[in-house]
Amino acid sequence: MEIEKTPLEGCFVLKPRVFKDDRGSFFESFNLRTFKKSTGLEVDFVQDNQSISSKGVLRGLHFQKGEYAQAKLVRVTKGNVLDVVVDLRRDSTTFGNYFSIELNDQxxxxxxxxxxxxxxxxxxxxxxxxxxxxxxxxxxxxxxxIRFNDPDLNINWKLDKREVLLSEKDLILPFFNELF
Structure with missing residues (x-):
């Protein structure tokens, strides 16, 4: 597995080594020893979640505050998504910056x-x-x-805003400057 830094401190892309043959494919999706050696971080995952969504569904931008903050390891097992993260750590040199990457089953x-x-x-x-x-x-x-179309963040979601499907909860999320 190859682990690459992103422009945002502490955020990493994990690229597995995929083995393919006439039967299909296999790859190790996570290895704590490899992750810790490459990042210097130790993580203890306690909950797994899955969502199934159709084209244009936008979920986010979400986070949990305080002692309930969460680190996540995200992946796509079917289809293609644009995944976006925003650094909310006030003491970080990348505070208020975002990073996006396409994650897919290919x-x-x-x-x-x-x-x-x-x-x-x-x-x-x-x-x-x-x-x-x-x-x-x-x-x-x-x-x-944070609202997906925040003008200060100016995230390129790769879809026309008319194609985006949001939950009622996500439609009324605050803007970045209302939180910070």
Whole structure:
């Protein structure tokens, strides 16, 4: 497995080594020893989640606050998504910056999102199955988010805004400058 730094401190792209033959393919999706050796981080995942979404569905930008903040390891097992993270750590040199990457069932890339980041994705294929591991349990009272079309962040979601499908909750999320 190859682990690459992103422009955002503490955020990494994991690129597995895929073995293919006439029977199909195999790859190791996560190895704690390899992850720790490459990143210097140790993580203890306690919850796995999965969503199934159709083209244009945008989930995010979400995060949990305080002691309930979560680090995530995200991946796509079917389809193609644009995955986006925003650094919300005030003491970080990349505070307020975002990083995006396409995750899909062809490249098998994963993104490690550290605590203190907002996270979201939009489905670019007809359907996508999105999986993620969290290092902290979900806590409803600690959930928050940032509006996907925040003018200060100016994220390119790779879809026309008319194609984007949002939950009612995500439609009314605050803007970045309302939180910071």
């Amino acid at each position: 490249n098998n890339y994963q993104l490690f999102v550290p605590r203190g980041f907002a996270h979201g994705f939009v489905v670019l294929s007809n359907e996508a199955i999105f999986n993620y591991k969290c290092d902290n349990f979900y806590h409803k009272e600690s959930e928050s988010g």
